Amino acid sequence: MQTIMEKIKARDPEQKEFHQAVAEVVETVRPALDAHPEYRHQKVLERLVEPERIIMFRVPWMDDRGEPQVNRGFRIEMNSAIGPYKGGLRFHPSVNLSILKFLAFEQTFKNALTSLPLGGGKGGADFDPKGKTDNEVMRFCQSFMTELYRHIGPDTDVPAGDIGVGAREIGFLFGMYKRLRNEFTGVLTGKSLNWGGSLIRPEATGYGCVHFAAEMLAVGGDALAGKTCLVSGSGNVAQYTVEKLIDRGARVVTLSDSSGHICDEAGIDAQKLAFVMRLKNVQRGRIQEYADAYPGTVFTPVDPTRSSNPLWEHAADCAFPCATENEINGEDARHLVAGGVRLVVEGANMPTTPEGIDHFLDAGVLYAPGKAANAGGVAVSGLEMAQNSMRLHWPREEVEGRLQMIMKNIHKNCLAAAERYGSPGNYLVGANVAGFIKVVDAMLDQGLV
Numbered sequence: 001m002q003t004i005m006e007k008i009k010a011r012d013p014e015q016k017e018f019h020q021a022v023a024e025v026v027e028t029v030r031p032a033l034d035a036h037p038e039y040r041h042q043k044v045l046e047r048l049v050e051p052e053r054i055i056m057f058r059v060p061w062m063d064d065r066g067e068p069q070v071n072r073g074f075r076i077e078m079n080s081a082i083g084p085y086k087g088g089l090r091f092h093p094s095v096n097l098s099i100l101k102f103l104a105f106e107q108t109f110k111n112a113l114t115s116l117p118l119g120g121g122k123g124g125a126d127f128d129p130k131g132k133t134d135n136e137v138m139r140f141c142q143s144f145m146t147e148l149y150r151h152i153g154p155d156t157d158v159p160a161g162d163i164g165v166g167a168r169e170i171g172f173l174f175g176m177y178k179r180l181r182n183e184f185t186g187v188l189t190g191k192s193l194n195w196g197g198s199l200i201r202p203e204a205t206g207y208g209c210v211h212f213a214a215e216m217l218a219v220g221g222d223a224l225a226g227k228t229c230l231v232s233g234s235g236n237v238a239q240y241t242v243e244k245l246i247d248r249g250a251r252v253v254t255l256s257d258s259s260g261h262i263c264d265e266a267g268i269d270a271q272k273l274a275f276v277m278r279l280k281n282v283q284r285g286r287i288q289e290y291a292d293a294y295p296g297t298v299f300t301p302v303d304p305t306r307s308s309n310p311l312w313e314h315a316a317d318c319a320f321p322c323a324t325e326n327e328i329n330g331e332d333a334r335h336l337v338a339g340g341v342r343l344v345v346e347g348a349n350m351p352t353t354p355e356g357i358d359h360f361l362d363a364g365v366l367y368a369p370g371k372a373a374n375a376g377g378v379a380v381s382g383l384e385m386a387q388n389s390m391r392l393h394w395p396r397e398e399v400e401g402r403l404q405m406i407m408k409n410i411h412k413n414c415l416a417a418a419e420r421y422g423s424p425g426n427y428l429v430g431a432n433v434a435g436f437i438k439v440v441d442a443m444l445d446q447g448l449v
């Protein structure tokens, strides 16, 4: 296993995020490898870390001033052992092969945990939608799809949203795909409701996280009601995490974006959340405006000279990192534990660094990794695909019921796998081992392909 890490580092020395995601899985699945000698003989780890296919392409587009712009587009088709490649598209200046390979790798196990037939993939571009007009975003999406359409399809690869890709972008991407292929299929998920989208898809990741948190607390006879919660981010995942936390009677005091965070000790209520949703989804404004609208709220700007994030210094019972990767480092984790946090549930993908995770586990914090806790989003994407294939539209209660059941099962399966492989109560081991075994067994059934 040492050599596996050495090999991937030697091959792609600059892909730090990918190394981090692989190292976490490699370290936690050891007992499963020991119990199944065929996994080692068949070199399953070596096969898993190599994407089945990587597509990289030029995305030329014209900005509003008539100036040509060029971005880099990607799709990582990581693993199709249990279904068509599935995973979001991220539009953000930080996007590169390392970030997308880590996301596609995690997605493979996350999708397996949902128990739906979904392989793993991820894609995107180093395009920054911030400050762009709707027309610029449309031209970018159209150009992006002009290449991507060759590689995707409802039974091949089904992209969706991620950071920087929401309902607006999915609409532009879908329109171009339909025009190029002359077919109306469920090739993308996260579509709008009146043209093939599923009810509850926008809410699914955040709601699923909170269901998962409730399941974790219920094991010890506890509940979310009355708990003070820190939430980071203010995009789709954060918004619906807050909505469900409010529903369950918790008090949410923080939100953030790339410019800083707000702390509202009075608690974010439904009305304030509606303000945030308008601000972020329609006006595309900055979170600082929350503090202007609700006096008593403190806005703290990002300080690039600091090595830790002050958001995680507020006293609280629970933390829901819903912004982005590596947003909680070792120091942040120490602050959270010192501030009383007993539960950390990841809405984002890989938001905690390895040092941060070690600190949580050493301190006995209930910690749920993103690949289990945030799987509700892609799970409802899987339900959107099912509805599209049947040309049917399920009612809200049907989708919501299925989402709750899926999150309950993921929770149960993580605990069972953790127990079985010698780390009772450890959700990190449970999620990695359960996802790993499902994917690997499917790969072995299908021969050396």
Ligand code: GLU
Pocket (backbone or CB within 6 Å): 086, 087, 088, 089, 107, 158, 159, 160, 161, 162, 163, 189, 349, 374, 375, 377, 378, 379, 381
């Ligand atoms: N980007 C989301 C994730 O990280 C959703 C992917 C999807 O719905 O395909 O799981």
